[in-house]
Amino acid sequence: GAVVSQHPSWVICKSGTSVKIECRSLDFQATTMFWYRQFPKQSLMLMATSNEGSKATYEQGVEKDKFLINHASLTLSTLTVTSAHPEDSSFYICSALGLAHNNEQFFGPGTRLTVL
């Protein structure tokens, strides 16, 4: 149990286009999901906390208009990178908080974004 999926697993896009990444909790409900960004050889950096039915909470320095987060259901959160630029190329990881699992975070496999 407690599986989180991400789609797509990798994406290549042209500069200026928008990219949507989906994060799904497959076998449990998650009122809270987290979005992380990881640059090569670095640790995970929390971008935002997504709560079902409300606006996401963004960490300092993360542009909310650039990284749109929607958490419309208890099993799905989406991250849209708008007008992507090469500096947005990174590994994006989501996690879902399992209330029924002693508040443990379960991580998706990640999405590798490359912006040309």
Add this chain to the structure above:
Amino acid sequence: AQKVTQAQTEISVVEKEDVTLDCVYETRDTTYYLFWYKQPPSGELVFLIRRNSFDEQNEISGRYSWNFQKSTSSFNFTITASQVVDSAVYFCALLEDSNYQLIWGAGTKLIIKP
């Protein structure tokens, strides 16, 4: 302020050697949780262990063992008889009971040479 320090940026050992990855944390909470994750080259995080602050018993799982010492605020991870498949980046993380955000260490890249 809460913090997790993994001082070893990279460790390289020969297969079958034992290796210990260090993790030191800072927190003011009395209730907290400590984690270790493995991140192989594929990028997917693999959960290894979760330990709460009230349980200082050391844990052993196969070739993996963890030493939790509250007196030194450390939660070290040892791999016995290392194998090439153990090569990965290992992250230590802290979750305070008063907060839902994981605090991540910088990670230690472990290279096991055949």
